[in-house]
Amino acid sequence: MTQAVKGNGRPIIARDLVRNFGRTVAVDHLSFEVRAGEIYGLLGPNGAGKTTTVKMVSGLLPPTQGEVEVFGFDPLNQPIEVKSRIGLVPEDHILYESLTPREFFDFIASIRQLDQWETKQRITSLVDAFEFRDHYDKPIAALSHGNRQKASILSAIIHDPPLLVLDEPFSGLDARTVRVFKDILNIHLENGGGILFSSHILEVAESLCDRIGIIDDGKMVAEGTVDELREMVKAHGSLEEIFLRAVQQDTEVAETVQALRKALAKENKR
Numbered sequence: 175m176t177q178a179v180k181g182n183g184r185p186i187i188a189r190d191l192v193r194n195f196g197r198t199v200a201v202d203h204l205s206f207e208v209r210a211g212e213i214y215g216l217l218g219p220n221g222a223g224k225t226t227t228v229k230m231v232s233g234l235l236p237p238t239q240g241e242v243e244v245f246g247f248d249p250l251n252q253p254i255e256v257k258s259r260i261g262l263v264p265e266d267h268i269l270y271e272s273l274t275p276r277e278f279f280d281f282i283a284s285i286r287q288l289d290q291w292e293t294k295q296r297i298t299s300l301v302d303a304f305e306f307r308d309h310y311d312k313p314i315a316a317l318s319h320g321n322r323q324k325a326s327i328l329s330a331i332i333h334d335p336p337l338l339v340l341d342e343p344f345s346g347l348d349a350r351t352v353r354v355f356k357d358i359l360n361i362h363l364e365n366g367g368g369i370l371f372s373s374h375i376l377e378v379a380e381s382l383c384d385r386i387g388i389i390d391d392g393k394m395v396a397e398g399t400v401d402e403l404r405e406m407v408k409a410h411g412s413l414e415e416i417f418l419r420a421v422q423q424d425t426e427v428a429e430t431v432q433a434l435r436k437a438l439a440k441e442n443k444r
């Protein structure tokens with residue numbers, strides 16, 4: 175299904191990335207790699223810098239400092255080489271509202287100059303796998319949140335890219351679609367593709383990711399396999415516990431819940 179990796183080098187090498195927005199340091203000297211055949215999860219609290227990182231990797235945002243290589247190419251100076259190798263599912267959908275998914279996918283196939291017959295076969299099997307046929311000819315503006323997310327995912331994988339960059343890709347998907355999408359991702363990895371993935375759904379991250387980078391305030395606070403992370407932050411149990419310990423929110427969450435319990439108990443007595 176997925177093409178063999180075409181460029182040279184690792185799917186992603188990010189070295190010492192920094193991105194400032196005015197006085198806000200969104201990404202603060204972040205370095206990581208995504209290897210071929212690997213899914214790397216970028217986890218972090220709201221505002222940690224995940225989307226900013228994804229945008230710099232995809233060439234949508236210039237870094238203030240540091241560099242990114244995608245299969246050895248520079249996303250800013252070699253955008254065609256990079257964009258042809260990346261399938262991006264952004265946090266905010268960039269879809270053409272007045273088009274139908276069929277028209278949108280045909281448009282993508284034509285600007286990417288994809289082989290018509292091969293692309294048609296590929297889209298047909300993906301649309302069937304996602305049970306998307308009933309929505310294929312409705313305007314994108316009329317689709318529900320989850321169906322727009324399906325359209326966004328389909329549009330990102332039509333050209334069979336060797337690197338998938340997925341920012342919260344499971345947002346709004348139903349259980350069946352999550353299952354099918356996980357299988358699509360696993361097939362992509364088996365075929366030697368790479369995946370950079372950001373999520374707040376820790377169960378999904380735990381079940382899917384080969385390695386995880388936990389970022390907080392734009393900095394890498396822990397990196398490794400789930401077992402390595404567990405060891406590193408001396409936490410037991412699930413990725414949720416590891417995550418909260420790594421970003422030092424575990425005691426704070428316990429205190430918040432205790433305070434909430436008291437407040438709600440009073441409310442009930444009224």
Ligand SMILES: Nc1ncnc2c1ncn2[C@@H]1O[C@H](COP(=O)(O)OP(=O)(O)OP(=O)(O)O)[C@@H](O)[C@H]1O
Pocket residue numbers: 195198199200218219220221222223224225226227265
């Ligand atoms: N265009 C922008 N202008 C100003 N500040 C920005 C901009 N984009 C992001 N930021 C700031 O950069 C920081 C990191 O934001 P980012 O969107 O990368 O976080 P995130 O980890 O993706 O969060 P979330 O989990 O909520 O999606 C935040 O403080 C955010 O307010």
Ligand SMILES: [Mg+2]
Pocket residue numbers: 224225226265341
């Ligand atoms: Mg984000």
